[in-house]
Amino acid sequence: MKWWGWGYEEAQFRASNHPDFWPYAKSVLDIESDDFTRREWSLESIELPEARADEPFLAKLRTCLAPCQITDNRKERVIHSYGKGFRDLFRLRRGIAAGAPDLIVYPESERDVCVTLRAAAERDIVLIPFGGGSNIAGCLERADARRMCVSLDMRRMRRVLAVDRRSFTAQIEAGVFGPDLEDQLGAHGMTLGHFPDSFLHSTLGGWIATRSAGMQSDKYGKIEDMVIAIRMVTPEGVLQTRTVPKSSNGIDVNHLCIGSEGTLGVITEATVRVHALPESRQVRGYLFPEFEGGIEAIFECVRQECMPAMVRLNDPDKTALSLAFRPPPSGLTKIAGSFFKTYLRAKGFAQPRACLMLTAFEGGRRGVSGRLQQAEVIYQKCGGVGLGAGAGKSFEATKYDFPHIRDFLLDRNVTTDVSETATVWSNIAKLYQDTTAVLRAEISKSGIRPWAGCHISHTYPCGASLYFTFGFRQQLGREMEQYLQVKRAVQQSFIDNGATLSHHHAVGTEHMPWLAADISLVGVKAVSAIKHGLDPANIMNPGRLMPSSTPLEDWFALGSQRGPIEDEISVSDPEQRRKRRAYDR
């Protein structure tokens, strides 16, 4: 991954591939200039706190691990500083990497993890398990600057250890990345069926620790529905469960590991449900004259049990964004497109209200075609019009590219981020309307033109997830404040509307202030109790999942540029300091 943005070094958003995008953004965000700010700091000029080094700890590691498993290399420290949230990238782009760990360790076996944990516990050293580093909720942020901090990068534990072809289970090391995992399972004719937006850059262990959801969760479930057994190394020893489909053995300890966000131990291995590679996959696009009709179409499919594996319904603004994101049309497509537009206009589709829906059906050929047929009858009843397989193809080709937009816009002094939640069907319309209104109002408060879009995905018999995307011009010097205010408003709207703080992005730092409201104070107390029991010395990712009595104040302090962040690092170079000041003004 890039240290300063999303994706591989060579991957980026190319305006020429999406010719409508920047004009669209300029128009909706009231931007006049085409200027963009070059990145001002190279990796070399990032301000890194000097690495703390506990000699007895290092000596112990050197005895048990190979030299190539331990590093305090500058680039690695920077990469392991943060995840990929707005706050993370914003700071890195300004040369701030105060969250950098002092050391990175690459375990190659569970034994290596045990050795590191034991040595860390003996020397009161903080460990932060690191998967792909793609988290955007602040799960990886170092909370304690006083103790030595080690990032435990799990990428070398990447083997599929066993596939049980009769039981459709696979035992897998936690550090494996999405594509590698699917390659290994594919060799057995199997798939996990877990394809989050971060698929290219995230790991099995990370998915489990954050309760991740893949695009096709409607068919395959969230990651917590896939885990059958788990191994987690804790400071008190190895927690392990049995490979059984279901049990009544008291409290389900699998669920103590799932969602633990690195606070209890290191997930080293999981046995998960796998599936035969689907015989058939059909990705399709539809247009609905309005959002409500699209929601009704999804709801009816849930009721009639003909759900696709994936459904994404964009609201009008997200639809406009998606259309602006399309690759440049060929001559023929242009002509077909203009005919189609005329047809839509004749059918009463008004562009500002029209909503794009993307679906993927997959499984056995017969089942897929049956479901697709049944679903299309429902879509039509709800006013949907098929866009043919082209829209599906275009989605498939670019489905992991969306996060690159943020880097492109950050370069142009535009803040964008996302907040997602879930609620029951009866509450979806109200939650959508309230939150969109809150988002727009909050951004507008500073006299800035707001952009807010939403899509519905991850549906369940009792409800669905709502995924909000927002963007606005930065007020130079107020960027972090602007972001925090907007982010706070949207999260507060979730909670005020009875929804949850996140459907699949985790609690981290970003959502901590709403944890007690979500799971109740007694819930927080229960989680703390597990923490105290398994990690009495608080060496595992401290500060997470345990809100203080003033979580919102803490949160603002963490995010502020003027106060703690500036203080956190020692800015030695006056030129650097001047440059940053200029930015901050």
Place this chain on the structure above:
Amino acid sequence: MKWWGWGYEEAQFRASNHPDFWPYAKSVLDIESDDFTRREWSLESIELPEARADEPFLAKLRTCLAPCQITDNRKERVIHSYGKGFRDLFRLRRGIAAGAPDLIVYPESERDVCVTLRAAAERDIVLIPFGGGSNIAGCLERADARRMCVSLDMRRMRRVLAVDRRSFTAQIEAGVFGPDLEDQLGAHGMTLGHFPDSFLHSTLGGWIATRSAGMQSDKYGKIEDMVIAIRMVTPEGVLQTRTVPKSSNGIDVNHLCIGSEGTLGVITEATVRVHALPESRQVRGYLFPEFEGGIEAIFECVRQECMPAMVRLNDPDKTALSLAFRPPPSGLTKIAGSFFKTYLRAKGFAQPRACLMLTAFEGGRRGVSGRLQQAEVIYQKCGGVGLGAGAGKSFEATKYDFPHIRDFLLDRNVTTDVSETATVWSNIAKLYQDTTAVLRAEISKSGIRPWAGCHISHTYPCGASLYFTFGFRQQLGREMEQYLQVKRAVQQSFIDNGATLSHHHAVGTEHMPWLAADISLVGVKAVSAIKHGLDPANIMNPGRLMPSSTPLEDWFALGSQRGPIEDEISVSDPEQRRKRRAYDR
């Protein structure tokens, strides 16, 4: 419920309705005599320890609750002593109710529960939440004779508080019994779809606390799959979660309440998934020439996604028992039956190996008939022969009656009990063979003829549950020892074969010695940590879910008649003592 056996006072096993049963039992258990032992003790002669009475606690209760909510009535104390396991009924039938609580409280609201918990915590008084009292794993057994003990009977908290018809969720008080719950939901056209064998005599809260599974779990899931939100009163306050389909809010605290077996608090309310009442329900019976073919048939349905809502495949011995359990045939049925027998013989079915399978398909009419058709093609391929709707009807008519057999047999000095587990598909055959062999060998060790049968039910993509039933003649004076040895052997076989200690009966006292092997020592430590955090004074159902360092010894001590049980109670009446001695010899 009867205090001395299963079911309503008026319900019992009538030999005349099952004319083949007793001859079958006599023949397979080597019994010659038709004598049966009359129950020797009436309710009045049960030896009850004097009720402890903490005056400040009682005074507090009297201030906050109505007189009809508090009782130390003899019958109520006896009924609340135990669940309905073999050990429970065996002791009660011998006048032993050492586990009786000192007081029974009937809360009518969450406030009543809070008041009782607070008062109990102040006075160091033990509380045991009590649902229907049908548990057979020893979950309700008082572990601490030194402190005053209150049974918190939840039956008056029985209202369906809200039904969200759009989201298909219902908010329900935890004390509601199965039939009452289905009546209330039925008025909204809804069903929970949870029908455990104990349905008539168990409650929503009990199901959640023990991770119960209903007969139709293949369609509706286990209870842990149904719970969306929960309220649990703990000594540290009320834990509550939000009504959202899924979340990523750290560790899922719903799963700390589910399976907590009364050790953390009192579940007062849950919001659960509900379903439209099924349009169609088809119950059918099939006969397979051997067990393996039946297993293959179930497995293929899982793979081809045409599972029934319920499937129960009996092994040969369980099949013979089921056939012996049938109601007397009418003249016409007799003739049809004998034709059918000839047909089966011609097809190569040998009775000692033939296996009965019962299935129920339910849902929308179209879906049901499609699945049934698809499944029947598979059944036929695997050698199955349809028995028509008659077998289904007969199952439907008697599906909750099976537990009555135990009382009938206990009256005739025959011990019967069950142990169930779950494993992955690749391990089912080995687990079945090993455990059946172990069961028979262990019973035979005392020179007694063994009977052991098994059925498969509750199937999943990766495995299924195996449910073993066993029976044998009692050796007078050694009854408890015999039982414990056999029970230990079967549980040990589960663990040795990689399976779980129970699929849906809970840990309780009966399965405690295998808890650490099942969830690992660190898992046990995690559970203990939650307990210490939410119930620091250990007032909630103490002694459960926390094995000592010598769990098996403790377990034998708990079960033994000679030692602790005899000592536990004060046998004041010499005549009673003489009678019991006679029994014990």
